[in-house]
Amino acid sequence: MKWDLLTTSQLSTKEIQGIILSASGFASGKTWQPKEKLFISNLFYEPSTRTKSSFEMAERKLGLEVIPFEVQTSSVLKGETLYDTVKTLEAIGTDAIVIRHSADSYFSELEKGIRIPIINAGDGKGHHPTQSLLDLMTIQQEFGSFTGLTVTIIGDILHSRVARSNADALVRLGATVIFSGPEDWVDQNQLPAGSCYMSVDEAVELADVVMLLRVQHERHDGKLLFDNNEYHRNYGLTLERERLMKKGSIILHPAPVNRGVEIADELVESPKSRIFKQMENGVYIRMAVLKRALENRNGGMKNDNVDQKWQIAY
Amino acid sequence: MKWDLLTTSQLSTKEIQGIILSASGFASGKTWQPKEKLFISNLFYEPSTRTKSSFEMAERKLGLEVIPFEVQTSSVLKGETLYDTVKTLEAIGTDAIVIRHSADSYFSELEKGIRIPIINAGDGKGHHPTQSLLDLMTIQQEFGSFTGLTVTIIGDILHSRVARSNADALVRLGATVIFSGPEDWVDQNQLPAGSCYMSVDEAVELADVVMLLRVQHERHDGKLLFDNNEYHRNYGLTLERERLMKKGSIILHPAPVNRGVEIADELVESPKSRIFKQMENGVYIRMAVLKRALENRNGGMKNDNVDQKWQIAY
Amino acid sequence: MKWDLLTTSQLSTKEIQGIILSASGFASGKTWQPKEKLFISNLFYEPSTRTKSSFEMAERKLGLEVIPFEVQTSSVLKGETLYDTVKTLEAIGTDAIVIRHSADSYFSELEKGIRIPIINAGDGKGHHPTQSLLDLMTIQQEFGSFTGLTVTIIGDILHSRVARSNADALVRLGATVIFSGPEDWVDQNQLPAGSCYMSVDEAVELADVVMLLRVQHERHDGKLLFDNNEYHRNYGLTLERERLMKKGSIILHPAPVNRGVEIADELVESPKSRIFKQMENGVYIRMAVLKRALENRNGGMKNDNVDQKWQIAY
Incomplete structure (x- = not known):
């Protein structure tokens, strides 16, 4: 074997x-x-x-x-x-x-x-898989267990290597998964068992873990569906949205980060961020x-x- | 020194x-x-x-x-x-x-x-030279000695870094060398001493060692003298030709192999092949x-x- | 710290x-x-x-x-x-x-x-800085001290990463610095304290150390101010100019050398050269x-x- x-x-x-x-x-x-x-x-x-x-x-x-x-x-x-x-x-x-x-x-x-x-x-x-595992390790390190945790995954679900496999593993480990982000980037008919789709503000508010996905410009053949400011305003973790997050909750991002797009520049190294810890x-x-x-x-x-x-x- | x-x-x-x-x-x-x-x-x-x-x-x-x-x-x-x-x-x-x-x-x-x-x-x-030496080592490992062995070298003799120096060393070590392949790729007036030119079927049948040379597309300035199927049929080690090979004989190729051109795909990892051994x-x-x-x-x-x-x- | x-x-x-x-x-x-x-x-x-x-x-x-x-x-x-x-x-x-x-x-x-x-x-x-330090080390190794030494720096002062910082360090360490080379490549109003500008022949004659700078073709956007022969004749260390150099003086160049431009081919590995020593x-x-x-x-x-x-x- x-x-x-x-x-x-x-x-x-x-x-x-x-x-x-x-x-x-x-x-x-x-x-x-x-x-x-x-x-x-x-x-x-x-x-x-x-x-x-x-x-x-x-x-x-x-x-x-x-x-x-x-x-x-x-x-x-x-x-x-x-x-x-x-x-x-x-x-x-x-x-x-x-x-x-x-x-x-x-x-x-x-x-x-x-x-x-x-x-x-x-x-x-x-x-x-090693990206998934390091995400899971960072969550477990923070919370000790996955049972009862709510993990919100925001962004480019369709093009993400880790979104679906993370969701699958998280659900198996006892967490609840919420997907959010542009509706075109989530196939709501194919959500993994145990997960659901929600608006960004709600999803951020409920999360113990906000997992941002990278906007992969290089995988969209140059076709921009949004400009960066519009994406940030509508789906990014802005300074305002971060204030909605629960006490003790954390921010993950697989990096490289598009600063000011998926997440406000100032939040990348903020207290809730575990991006470099990941x-x-x-x-x-x-x-x-x-x-x-x-x-x-x-x-x-x-x-x-x-x-x-x-x-x-x- | x-x-x-x-x-x-x-x-x-x-x-x-x-x-x-x-x-x-x-x-x-x-x-x-x-x-x-x-x-x-x-x-x-x-x-x-x-x-x-x-x-x-x-x-x-x-x-x-x-x-x-x-x-x-x-x-x-x-x-x-x-x-x-x-x-x-x-x-x-x-x-x-x-x-x-x-x-x-x-x-x-x-x-x-x-x-x-x-x-x-x-x-x-x-x-x-290290390619030549590893070819020689693989032959010696198999047969213990070069004396009396027949080694057939098939292919792009003119562009090959190892064909002529291998032939020279093999002859010095006591082997007989047969060249074969497209006539345009062998300069019959300049064959190394102790070697000769023969048709592919004859050359394969007589060989203890069939040494295939890579068709170096990248050295022909894009000018294809043969299409791949034609080369394979006329000069490649096809499944049919392999059956002509003597008991105990072996196949060498310096790699990278053009599978289905110099050698049939199925033969690359077949019992007679020493390609990965090389x-x-x-x-x-x-x-x-x-x-x-x-x-x-x-x-x-x-x-x-x-x-x-x-x-x-x- | x-x-x-x-x-x-x-x-x-x-x-x-x-x-x-x-x-x-x-x-x-x-x-x-x-x-x-x-x-x-x-x-x-x-x-x-x-x-x-x-x-x-x-x-x-x-x-x-x-x-x-x-x-x-x-x-x-x-x-x-x-x-x-x-x-x-x-x-x-x-x-x-x-x-x-x-x-x-x-x-x-x-x-x-x-x-x-x-x-x-x-x-x-x-x-x-490590280039400057290795230049300084090579000089100190040769002369034991910087006090009283004359160092001539010839060439593309404006585009050189080391010319000005070397000059500054050499002056602080007690040496005298002479700049030379094409007038367009030296800003005579901005020479570091303790340095001066001189013609190539004079500058070579006075030097304990002739430090040649590389003509950085790649930094001039393809605009050649001189052809190579003209540069060599007017500003390079030719065989003739090398004969003007003092006994015990040495030649430095940060390399890669444009042989026959900054320095005559024959001088690169000549007795005065410390280029490979550098x-x-x-x-x-x-x-x-x-x-x-x-x-x-x-x-x-x-x-x-x-x-x-x-x-x-x-």
Whole structure:
């Protein structure tokens, strides 16, 4: 069995809790290192600052050796498929691979033939499980439990990699989820079980957690449905709306933030914001996910120069 | 004396055997690390997945420190010559440099003035000695010896960095070499001594080793001489042709593979294929080549702040 | 207090001497490593070979973990500000950041809110303090002291990041500075105190140190004020002019060199040249600057998971 992490929905609530627990251990100073030198590679086919550098940080904290891979200077330019690129990295001895790719469910073409664990760092409009897990960790850190919490998710639900999988996990963990934002960006006929749609002011007022989604200009093919000021006024967390929030409630955003669009500039580093805390927790979640993949992998994979018929005296 | 590795033909058969033996040691779990921290840099002026990541893996397995270098963000953009770039890396303390460059024999401009070893990772249409060595290692691993073996090389001989140097080394080591493929891609007046040209079906039938060459679309300036299906039918290793192969014979390809062109998709990971085995062996060959360059370098090169006239009390 | 290094002028002569002394220790084989694993990131928004690879080398010599960051594949493409990028790297646990950016004084937007040290690796036409320091170290190494030395700086003074800050530091340290080069590239009304302007032949004849500046074609928007031969003949260090230089005098150039423009090709590696020596010293200076930033940082910054209200049993 391989210990891939492809989607949040493949994880049971017990597994989610286990990963958060392991990450919290890292947050409080615990360490873990594999017994032998292990090698990892990060294949980012889309631009990324925080996810990539967060994985890089997590890998170095675990003492892993990182084999650099830049799509822009790779044989991908010669038309090599994702499968052959991953198979190549496996062949040279990589022990696990982190992938971000613009194709939804890119990992389905890797199911057969690849023996090393794949960790999904984002697939198209599909999934982004380590982002979901770091959101969940930040909520649990704040409230201790999900039972009875109200989490409001505002924004571009249709294009969000995490909105639906977060909602699904939150509901399974005992929270109530409210979606809000532009009506065109929420398919009200397809809301996950246990969630509902509400106007922004109401949704903010009821929330223990206000989770803002990034307006992904780069995914709308340049078609602006709103100008930034209009979006901010109608759907953003303005200074006025923040005052509606409950005592003890918190603000999350996956970042990069469009300051003054999803959230007022002044609120990004305000007392209720856990935006940079999320980034910190992301490192611990990725350490936990990498540890899970690597400590459970098949121990017999190394030095299996098995086709070697002829033994060299050395 | 510097322990460059620039071409396969500069190596005696004894040296080739020595490198393969050292690599086989690494394949069976031997390790080597330099006594002090050593620094290396990989200058890839052309895209590459497997050669670059294979060197990166080899370097980390040897415990070397890798100084990253990306042509796209370097002073090469300001017009800096290869010589000055290499001289700069030498000046800051790099102990050896791996280079891939599109210019044939780029290394001739580095002969004077550069004191650290240069390892050629491919020069234009010229040489690719670590690829040759890993091909040879994979053959030796399979058959124990080269004497009496027949190796068939099929494809784009004219544009191939390894075809001619492989043929030369194989003949020196006691093998017979058959070239095959499109007649326009083989200069029959310039075949290396000990080799001949034959039709694909005959050449496949006689071979202990079928070595396929990549159709390098990117080197034909977009001029397609064949469509992919036609190439496959006429010169590729089809399922039918594979059935002509001898018992115990093997298939090699330097990759990236154009699946369905040089070789049928289904054969890439078939029992006779050693394609991913070659990639694995590539790491061991590069470890051996790096060890050879580094353990033999002039021990007096470090901390030679020799121009320093004035000694600081510290 | 943070131990940023933003400009040379912010450093007292005592601090300059301290950094050079520390760097000279590294040059003579001293080592220093932080007690815990520390993380650093190099943000280069402009192309660079020697500054970036010199920092990379210095970081590895100090045993730091380097988190790779490539502007071309980062969220900068999604419009993320420099502040948010730096804040992100801080949030994930980076201990210090090296930045090169095309905007003059880019660091002023980082003054508030960023707690980790920033090391300036070049800001627009502004400053390049580690280049200044390595120039000063190379001079001190040669002459033991700055008192009474004459340093001639020739070239593109207006566009040079180091000309004015070098002149300022040299004068404070007791040297005399002469500027020379095209009159249009020197603002004679704004010469730093203690410096003067002179014709090239006179300036070369009087100098203990001839410091050539790079003709920065890339900063002149393609408008060539001179052709290369004309520049060389009128303002470059030709073979003839080099013969005017005093016994014991030296040649400096920040590189990359335009061979045959600022300096005759044959002189780049001639006995008076310290151009590659400067590059070597750059590594030691950067080690000293990084050590200064890291050993003085607030020890309480690590593992401050302070917002954590709820303690996980582990």
